[in-house]
Each structure stands twice: as C-alpha cells, then as structure tokens.
Amino acid sequence: MRVLLAASEATPFAKTGGLADVASGLSKALAAIGHEVTLVLPHYRQVIKPGLIGELVGKVTIPVGEKRVEAEIRSTTLPGSTVRVLLIDQPDYFDRAGLYVEKGHDYTDNAERFIFFSRAVLEAARQLDLQPDVIHANDWQTGIIPAMLASEYRLQPWFQKTASVFTIHNMAFQGRYPWWEYKLSGLRWELFNWRQLEFYGELNLLKAGIAMSEIVTTVSPTYAREICRPEFGYGLDPALQTRGDALIGILNGVDTTEWNSAIDPALPLRYTVDTVREGKAACKAALQREMGLPVKPEAMVLGLVSRLTDQKGLGLIASRAADMFRADVQFVCLGSGEARYETWLQELKTQFPNKVGATIGFNEGLAHRIEAGSDAFLMPSQFEPCGLNQMYSLAYGTPPIVSNVGGLADSVVDCSPESIGNGTGNGFKFSQFTADAFLNCVWRAVGVFQHDKAAWNRLIRNGMTRDWSWARSAAEYVKVYNNARSRVK
Structure with a gap:
C-alpha cells in the first residue's frame, strides 16, 4: 500500500510534542512491514543539519488566497528506515525560530502557513506522481487536507481512489481562526458551514479533518470515547458523535530502538525481564x-x-x-x-x-x-x-x-x-x-x-x-487504511 503521511513535525527533523514521535514511529513501522511510505513535513530551520536537508526534487507554486507562493520540494530518508521524507521548503513560512510559537506567542499567520503546507502536500504528491492509496493527516495543521482531497483533488486522476485518514492527537488544539482566513484555502464557500469547516462563525481546521476524512482516528480507544462527551470534546463532541464507526482509537506505540532497557546506553546497568x-x-x-x-x-x-x-x-x-x-x-x-x-x-x-x-x-x-x-x-x-x-x-x-x-x-x-x-x-x-x-x-x-x-x-x-512497539499499532492502522479505502466511491 502507498501511504502518504502528512504532519507538522517528526523526529529527528523537528519536535515540540508527541506528534513528532508518532509521525516517525508509525512511518518506520509501516515501512518495516512492506508498505511504501512517504512522510511530508515543512522544512523548518531546525532541519538544516547534516544528513537531513535533502536534495531538490521539484518545485511547486501554491495559490494562497490571491497570492502565488513558490516552494521547493526536498527529498531525504527517515534515519534508520526506508521511509522517504519530502520537505516543503518555503523560507518565509518556515525559516523561523519556532514551529508554531515564538517567545510565548503564536505566529499570527499560522493559518496561512499551514493552509499553504496542506495544499503543498497534495501538489507535491501530484507533481512527483506518488498516487497514494491513503493520505494520513494529523492534527489541525493538516486538518484541511481531507477537505481539499474530497472537494478538489479526487477529481484528478492521481487521487481518484485516494482515501484520507485523520488523526487527532489532542482535542484542545483546534486551529481556530477568523472566517476570512478561509479564503486562503481556495475551497468553495459551500464547505464553510456548520457541518463541515465552520465553528461558531470561525474557521476550525481540526473540524475540517473530522468532518471530511473517510476515517477519524485518535491515539487511544478510551480517548476516542471520551472526546464524544462535552467534558473532553472542546465543543466538537457533536461533530465527533456523527462519525459513528468511522471514529476509531488506536493506542500509540513505543520506539523500541530508543526505549529498551536491554540496550539503553543511558543506564548504568542494562537488563531484560530475566535480569x-x-x-x-x-x-x-x-x-x-x-x-x-x-x-x-x-x-x-x-x-x-x-x-x-x-x-x-x-x-x-x-x-x-x-x-x-x-x-x-x-x-x-x-x-x-x-x-x-x-x-x-x-x-x-x-x-x-x-x-x-x-x-x-x-x-x-x-x-x-x-x-x-x-x-x-x-x-x-x-x-x-x-x-x-x-x-x-x-x-x-x-x-x-x-x-x-x-x-x-x-x-x-x-x-x-x-x-x-x-x-x-x-x-x-x-x-x-x-x-x-x-x-x-x-x-x-x-x-x-x-x-x-x-x-x-x-x-x-x-x-x-x-x-508496546509500533509494530502492534501499525497493524491496526493498516486495517484502518483498508477500511478508509473501501469508503471511497
């Protein structure tokens, strides 16, 4: 299966939280069981280090509202794996001190940055003829990808049978922005409604992924049930309730090359269950x-x-x-x-x-x-x-x-x-x-x-x-991917 995984961070390229571990760990585990995996990330300033910067493989021009923004596509490999990594290199958006925040404040153009990145993911896949079977988006930063895929890109031959899976890592972070930021997406205004991308008069990028992906996953079975209740849903519990059996919880895995007491170099004495x-x-x-x-x-x-x-x-x-x-x-x-x-x-x-x-x-x-x-x-x-x-x-x-x-x-x-x-x-x-x-x-x-x-x-x-390994989780995600593909008409 050809899997394109889009995320705003992944170790060792850039990390602020658990999403980075999931993006790299799941990608490696899927590749290890024979799937063709491409991981797409922004080319942040932190990426500029030996062995990670990648070679230039293409250029894209992305419409962002009335602007046309050019970017380079760089290709490298996720260390310790066969996973191909594509880096979207646009210095005005990503050559910054932080990923989302600087000196305690969100970047004021975060909506623009990640709407751009989301469309760039799809354009890079088209230009490089990846023809993914599944696009797996993660959190609000890539939440609009399923909407772009369902309303535009699936009309193109490269994406006719491509399914989308959207993973929620934390409901508290939703990517909520003033309604006029929606214009940057280039999507039809018909999608800006209470069932899809609109949330109390605002654009909600997390809701876009919830409403318009084939399957929504989250990072544990219990959390999948919890977020359908008001105390955990942060206002989106009604939208999640409508997804029914298309909302699935899969427990994350552990990188057993890093967390393994038998080989851990940080320990004064390594041990196994027998010692x-x-x-x-x-x-x-x-x-x-x-x-x-x-x-x-x-x-x-x-x-x-x-x-x-x-x-x-x-x-x-x-x-x-x-x-x-x-x-x-x-x-x-x-x-x-x-x-x-x-x-x-x-x-x-x-x-x-x-x-x-x-x-x-x-x-x-x-x-x-x-x-x-x-x-x-x-x-x-x-x-x-x-x-x-x-x-x-x-x-x-x-x-x-x-x-x-x-x-x-x-x-x-x-x-x-x-x-x-x-x-x-x-x-x-x-x-x-x-x-x-x-x-x-x-x-x-x-x-x-x-x-x-x-x-x-x-x-x-x-x-x-x-x-506790990612191999266990990856097997569950393969089932989800096949489920999602069966839902594409």
Whole structure:
C-alpha cells in the first residue's frame, strides 16, 4: 500500500510534542512491514543539519488566497528506515525560530502557513506522481487536507481512489481562526458551514479533518470515547458523535530502538525481564546517588517525568506530598512548566532533603534513568489522549500509578488478586480525579511493594512482557487504511 503521511513535525527533523514521535514511529513501522511510505513535513530551520536537508526534487507554486507562493520540494530518508521524507521548503513560512510559537506567542499567520503546507502536500504528491492509496493527516495543521482531497483533488486522476485518514492527537488544539482566513484555502464557500469547516462563525481546521476524512482516528480507544462527551470534546463532541464507526482509537506505540532497557546506553546497568531484579537494583542505587538522596534499597522510589501543569496532575501530587512522605518513600522528578510548581518542587526539596530529588528542565538521559531506577512511576493526569511515559515505565519494569483516563486506561491494568492471577495486572489506577483518590492509590502501591514482593514482581513481569512497539499499532492502522479505502466511491 502507498501511504502518504502528512504532519507538522517528526523526529529527528523537528519536535515540540508527541506528534513528532508518532509521525516517525508509525512511518518506520509501516515501512518495516512492506508498505511504501512517504512522510511530508515543512522544512523548518531546525532541519538544516547534516544528513537531513535533502536534495531538490521539484518545485511547486501554491495559490494562497490571491497570492502565488513558490516552494521547493526536498527529498531525504527517515534515519534508520526506508521511509522517504519530502520537505516543503518555503523560507518565509518556515525559516523561523519556532514551529508554531515564538517567545510565548503564536505566529499570527499560522493559518496561512499551514493552509499553504496542506495544499503543498497534495501538489507535491501530484507533481512527483506518488498516487497514494491513503493520505494520513494529523492534527489541525493538516486538518484541511481531507477537505481539499474530497472537494478538489479526487477529481484528478492521481487521487481518484485516494482515501484520507485523520488523526487527532489532542482535542484542545483546534486551529481556530477568523472566517476570512478561509479564503486562503481556495475551497468553495459551500464547505464553510456548520457541518463541515465552520465553528461558531470561525474557521476550525481540526473540524475540517473530522468532518471530511473517510476515517477519524485518535491515539487511544478510551480517548476516542471520551472526546464524544462535552467534558473532553472542546465543543466538537457533536461533530465527533456523527462519525459513528468511522471514529476509531488506536493506542500509540513505543520506539523500541530508543526505549529498551536491554540496550539503553543511558543506564548504568542494562537488563531484560530475566535480569530485571539485578538491573533495577543497580539503576535505583545510581539514581538515588544522582539525585542526591540516601541510597536505601528498602525505600520505594516514586518517579515523575512531566510537564509541571495541572493537566498532568501536579496539583494532586502537591496537595498530598507530605502525606506520601509518612511512608518510606522517595520522590524523584524531572520537568518544567508552571512557575508555581517549579517553585513548589524546590521548596519541597528543601523541606524533605532525604526524600526529594528534583531537576527543573529536561535531560533525555536522566529521563531514561528515572524510568529504570524508580520503583513506580506517577502519572495522575486530568486527561491523557495516549501518554507514552506509562508505556516506557511498563517496558522498563516500573509499575505506573495513573488516573483512569485516555491511553492510561487502555495500557494500565489495575493490580488486584484477579489481575495478578490472570497475568494482566501491571500497575495501579484511580478513577476520581481527587487528591484523596490519588493518595489512596499510592498507598495501595506502597502496600504491595513493601508487603507482597511476589505480586510486585508479577506486575513487573506483566508490564515487560507485553508488546508496546509500533509494530502492534501499525497493524491496526493498516486495517484502518483498508477500511478508509473501501469508503471511497
């Protein structure tokens, strides 16, 4: 199958969030099982580095409102794969310090930039005669591609049988702009209506993808159900409800070349499920030393790698940290975010110097060592479309403590006598987003860790032996692609 995947970011070319990991991870996994994959990205300033810039393979002229904007098409390869990467090189739009934001403010021409990019994706496919079977667009930045395909490009011979799939990575980011920005798209005004691209008088690029793609996916089955409710739908829940069985949730995968405790160069001692006891003991002691904590094998180390925001549950942790420390636990944290939580962490570290190790900022190696060296991993998110850290934790033998939402609900099976007995239990979940429910869940985990080592070891094994790779997710996406193709008349 010929798959064209359009995204606004992908590692290692450019990254601000999880979309970059999904775009590269899924592309590589699809190529590995024999599909012909082309990944199309903007040529950002960050791309200008050895081996990534690509060779010139074509030029396009794109109508943007009344303007005609020229761009170059560069071609390279996604490192470690056979995936072809096309870079749309338009310096006025993409040679900037940030991808979407600079100095805390969105670029004022973001609608124009990504309407241009979306049409450039289709024009590049036409000019290079790619004839994709499926175009897979992602998030609001490429949400208008399904609309352009359905209303214009499918009339052309290159796209007559091309289906579109649209993936929502986070409902909170919708690409909402004043109605007059719609003129930049060149689409018929008939599409600017409440069923398709219009949203309370504005252009909504996420809604365009929801309304006009053959299939809508999101990054976990539970999140697919959640976003059909007002509390998670951000106003688009009615549009999502109309899609019925064309709305499908697929849990993201993990890049097992980067997150694999058996080969991870960041760890002081690498380990497999068969050597996890010795490996985690060594990683735990090294982490305690690195974070300035007493080396105590009997203390339960709770890890956190996160943005420090309310959405990630920092309020719950902050309100019950002192209660947690009544037990023999230590807390190690890596992250940055809201100033009040950064200040709180520093104060907590001063108040409990033998209990708390915290680093403000981000360090990739330390993130890996926290996953490996912690006994359990905290992820009490208010909402979580998919989440990756809980899957890293499970793969590294670190049972997660999570709220029962989104991808956390789909990947973590709560510890109970039944789940331990049937080999599915791998962590701890709480359903009410309250500080007391969070604390009670922590106490449950502490109790098992301290008093039932057999059960704890079973949790570790269950997490490490499940397949978290992109190969699993890619197989599900192939089913979706075939489903989408069957819907093209």
